[in-house]
Amino acid sequence: EIVMTQSPATLSVSPGERVTLSCRASQSVSSNLAWYQQKPGQAPRLLIYGASTRATGIPASFGGSGSGTEFTLTISSLQSEDFTVYYCQQYNIWPLTFGGGTKVEIK
Amino acid sequence: EVQLVESGGGLVKPGESLRLSCAASGFIFSSYRMNWVRQTPGKGLEWVSSITSSSNYVQYADSVSGRFTISRDNAKNSVFLQMNSLRGEDTAVYYCARSDSTYWYFDLWGRGTLVTVSS
Numbered sequence: 001e002i003v004m005t006q007s008p009a010t011l012s013v014s015p016g017e018r019v020t021l022s023c024r025a026s027q028s029v030s031s032n033l034a035w036y037q038q039k040p041g042q043a044p045r046l047l048i049y050g051a052s053t054r055a056t057g058i059p060a061s062f063g064g065s066g067s068g069t070e071f072t073l074t075i076s077s078l079q080s081e082d083f084t085v086y087y088c089q090q091y092n093i094w095p096l097t098f099g100g101g102t103k104v105e106i107k
Numbered sequence: 108e109v110q111l112v113e114s115g116g117g118l119v120k121p122g123e124s125l126r127l128s129c130a131a132s133g134f135i136f137s138s139y140r141m142n143w144v145r146q147t148p149g150k151g152l153e154w155v156s157s158i159t160s161s162s163n164y165v166q167y168a169d170s171v172s173g174r175f176t177i178s179r180d181n182a183k184n185s186v187f188l189q190m191n192s193l194r195g196e197d198t199a200v201y202y203c204a205r206s207d208s209t210y211w212y213f214d215l216w217g218r219g220t221l222v223t224v225s226s
Contacts, residue, residue: 034212043216043217043218046215049212087151089152089154089213097154098151
């Protein structure tokens with residue numbers, strides 16, 4: 001099983017700042033990596049797939065990069081609605097696995 | 108409106124069974140792969156099971172293999188999860204999620220249904 005490790009677990013950031021979230025795979029997943037945003041009481045929402053392709057309706061302030069085992073999600077300027085939890089997921093090999101999540105909180 | 112709506116959750120005792128349903132609307136259901144993903148209250152996400160558009164290929168997480176069965180009815184735009192021999196650790200919100208025909212990421216999610224396994 002591929003273990004996905006997200007760091008840090010919690011990130012304290014001020015509104016308007018740029019933030020970078022990290023996701024590391026225990027073995028290569030090529031570019032088969034997705035990012036999700038989950039707000040309290042809601043289902044996850046797809047942000048990024050293929051490591052760097054924004055999903056439909058996702059603003060350009062969200063960007064993904066990386067391949068192999070190292071990936072990043074960048075939010076260029078944090079808005080109030082962006083303070084929530086983010087998960088990465090690999091879909092290269094069964095079983096599909098998620099990272100433990102990074103919570104972005106207001107500093 | 109493009110949406111997935113889960114139903115069938117509830118409170119059951121250990122060892123009992125439950126069948127979850129997910130009704131799809133607003134898109135051509137038979138063209139998409141479908142999945143179940145669960146989330147323990149306050150915890151992260153865990154993939155449970157996946158099925159291809161024609162039901163010719165299914166996958167299960169080791170934690171549910173042999174106890175859960177995924178199926179779908181394209182005529183009724185629905186996917187199901189039959190859960191047998193339920194355990195306390197199966198307590199979670201169960202989400203139905205859609206994947207496209209090529210890759211197994213989840214581009215559409217339902218709101219989830221809560222399954223509680225407790226005596």
